[in-house]
Amino acid sequence: MQEIKVVYTLKNPLNEIKIIGPNNSIINMIEEVIGYEIVIKQSDVLIDTSNKVNIVLLITIISVLEKLIDNNISITPRDVISIAQSVESDNVEALLELYLHKEHLVVLNNGKPIYPKSINQKLYIQALENNDIIFGVGPAGTGKTYLAVLYAVSQLKKNNIKKIILVRPVVEAGERLGFLPGDLKEKIDPYLIPLYDALNDCFGKDTVSKLVEKGVIEVAPLAYMRGRTLDNAIIILDEAQNATILQTKMFLTRLGFNSKMIITGDITQIDLPVKQSGLSHAINILQGIRGIDIVYFQKHDVMRHPLVFKIVNRYEEFSNEN
Numbered sequence: 001m002q003e004i005k006v007v008y009t010l011k012n013p014l015n016e017i018k019i020i021g022p023n024n025s026i027i028n029m030i031e032e033v034i035g036y037e038i039v040i041k042q043s044d045v046l047i048d049t050s051n052k053v054n055i056v057l058l059i060t061i062i063s064v065l066e067k068l069i070d071n072n073i074s075i076t077p078r079d080v081i082s083i084a085q086s087v088e089s090d091n092v093e094a095l096l097e098l099y100l101h102k103e104h105l106v107v108l109n110n111g112k113p114i115y116p117k118s119i120n121q122k123l124y125i126q127a128l129e130n131n132d133i134i135f136g137v138g139p140a141g142t143g144k145t146y147l148a149v150l151y152a153v154s155q156l157k158k159n160n161i162k163k164i165i166l167v168r169p170v171v172e173a174g175e176r177l178g179f180l181p182g183d184l185k186e187k188i189d190p191y192l193i194p195l196y197d198a199l200n201d202c203f204g205k206d207t208v209s210k211l212v213e214k215g216v217i218e219v220a221p222l223a224y225m226r227g228r229t230l231d232n233a234i235i236i237l238d239e240a241q242n243a244t245i246l247q248t249k250m251f252l253t254r255l256g257f258n259s260k261m262i263i264t265g266d267i268t269q270i271d272l273p274v275k276q277s278g279l280s281h282a283i284n285i286l287q288g289i290r291g292i293d294i295v296y297f298q299k300h301d302v303m304r305h306p307l308v309f310k311i312v313n314r315y316e317e318f319s320n321e322n
Contacts, residue, residue: 002050003049003050004039004046004047004049005046005047005049006044006045007045007047007058007059008044008045008058008059008062008063009043009044010040010043010044010062010066011066012069013043015065015069015070016043018065018069018075019040019062019065019069021077026065026076027040029080029081030062030080033057034054034057034058034061036051036053045058060083060087060092061080061084064083064092064095064096065080065083067096071099071100081302081303082117082303083095085300086119086300089119089298089300091119094119098116105147105151106150106151106153106154106157109201109204110201116147117303118142118143120142120295120297120298121142121147123295124295124297125151128148128151128260128262131260131292132255132260132291132292133261133291133292134261134262134292134293134294135240135263135264135279135282135283135286135292135293135295136148136262136263136264136297137264137266137267137279137283137295138266138296138298139266139268139297139301139302139312140266140302140312141302141303141308142297142298142302143297143301144297145198145236146194146198148262148264149164149195149199150202151234152164152234152236153198153203155234155260161258161260162216162232163216163233164199164217164218164234165220165233165234165236166192166195166217166218167221167222167235167238167251168195168222168238169222169240169243192238194238195236195238199217222247222251223247225251225254226250229256230255231256231257231258232258232259233256233260234259234261235255235259235261235262236261236262236263237251237262237264238264238265239264239265240263240277240279241265241266241269241270241271241277241279242270242272242277243279244276244277244278245276245277245282247278248278248282249278263279265277267279267280268315268316299312299316
């Protein structure tokens, strides 16, 4: 039997339309997060309490959204996800601080500023600013690769570096590219689509193509980094969990003057035939070295559709059980 009750009353009646959102986008995301339908009527938030609803989560989400609105911060469905995840990690106040005192990392080609959306994203950006080798480790959707590219772009636009180099292991255990058609760039480009997506967001596709032609942006498979010393550059190694120990050592020792290396990966998605990932090995032996920082992203940092968060959680539970 339904028990429809008022569980929260908006502090400002004018906030109702913003919390519902364009085309019900905000309230739909709240329902997706808590798993049940809610109704907002004349400033009252109503829900069927006969279901196993997390009332505390619901109240926290709406009250934080109200605080953001009161501070003239435009809210989006993604903000609902960030708030829900901050509740789980007990970081609500830290998240509010992040929103209320935020500095943008870079402005995209469409004029939209990009800000860190979670506490760990903010720590990641601070690590990028303060270290020369930075590891971003965690599940898909946490922003570790996207933010790495945006940070590199911000440094390029400030003329702090002269080049961005994008690197990736392109097959499971080595770089067997010879059988693929085309030149080196055509062979590796399909593996770098996530990196190109971020670059296109910042510059636009035409500008990215010109920068690649000029060598300001360079793409390279990991094996082709051997023997090089890289100065005045930011070098990003993506999907680093699929690099071997020797490949990772080779890559890290390419660091030159006025350069940074950003290594990103997910150690739960190792595709190497023998599970000896260079990423896992490196983060184990390099901890505590000044100038190297390791930022661990968690499932509550996932910034994609709420189902991605639930999928990551379910796989983690399955892994623990087995």
